[in-house]
Amino acid sequence: MGAPSILRGAGDYLAQKIEKHPFQARRCAMMSSYGGLFNGVVGHAWYIALDKGMKRVAVPGTAAFVGGKVLADTVIFGPFHVAAFFTIITLVEGGTLKDVKRKIDTDLVPALAAEVAIWPIIQAVNFWKVPVEYQLLVVNGFTVIDAAFMTSNTGNQIFINIKKGKNYPPNVVEIRVKYEQTIGDLRKLAAKKAGIEVDQLQLFRHGAELLADKYDMKTLLEMDLHTGFSLMAYDLTEEPDYFPPVRKTPEGLVVISAAEAAA
The missing domain is CATH 3.10.20.90 (Phosphatidylinositol 3-kinase Catalytic Subunit; Chain A, domain 1)
Structure with missing residues (x-):
């Protein structure tokens, strides 16, 4: 729980420093809390369960094993993760459950389309080369890179x-x-x-x-x-x-x- 929280918070802090705008502690705290509560707990349990489940139907290290993991991560965990993010952030910002529903109804599909354009490639390498106990750390590491450095020169x-x-x-x-x-x-x-x-x-x-x-x-x-x-x-x-x-x-x-x- 600690590492994902620190990584999420650190990534947002670096992103804000790069953007050279007044530091927003509330935004950083929100991202850090989400990283700890969701990524640290739910994400860890998901990667363990996914690994055990795929070992029952495919040989570890094979294309079927890696591909099955990527597919399950994209189709099952992806929508759950994005919906959870929208829910937590909306409620923390003072929104209601009605606001959460509106946010999910309008933004879930576009957000998933954007994620599908990036994460399957990262996860394929992650599931292929990285031991299961470190896979969540890799995901959070890429999150830090995206949050901190993608805004540096290109906007x-x-x-x-x-x-x-x-x-x-x-x-x-x-x-x-x-x-x-x-x-x-x-x-x-x-x-x-x-x-x-x-x-x-x-x-x-x-x-x-x-x-x-x-x-x-x-x-x-x-x-x-x-x-x-x-x-x-x-x-x-x-x-x-x-x-x-x-x-x-x-x-x-x-x-x-x-x-x-x-x-």
Whole structure:
């Protein structure tokens, strides 16, 4: 429990030092607590159980053994881990269970799409070469690297999950932004990566359309723990298939809640 907590906290502390903005002790404490309580306890139990389970059906060190572990980690632990993170962070920030549900409904799939783009490769090497008792340490080590150093020169990492029509899964593009940039800059970077015109890209955050007059980049980054988070987007070159459904408001499009849909 101690090592994951220290590593998570250290990674966030280094990230904040690199960003050269006033240190946020609350943010660091949140990340450290999550690392200790979830990664340290649940993560440790998961890797032990996963190793024992796969040894019953495959020979350790084989492609089937490693591949089975990666698949199970991605399909089972991945969604559980992301949902737990959203739940803990939302509640710590003063949110309600309703806020947790809204967060999971709108952000779980985009966050998982971003994770699938990175972690299976890391975990394949981890499960292949590293003894089970050290696998959680490797994962937390990569978390430190991502949190601390990915923001150094290239800016804060954001994954944009762009859905086009009824096509699935969404096209995931990675961009880097700095505090002094704007939401307009974010849209331009994402549109360029996706190969579409900027006016054909529609961004969403937490179930509402992300408009330039709602946030500046500094506020957006600070609300989402600075780096490595996801935003949903729609490619308007085809009729958008909004999921969850949305409705128009004076402030832009917002996701229709389950209660509204049932009414």
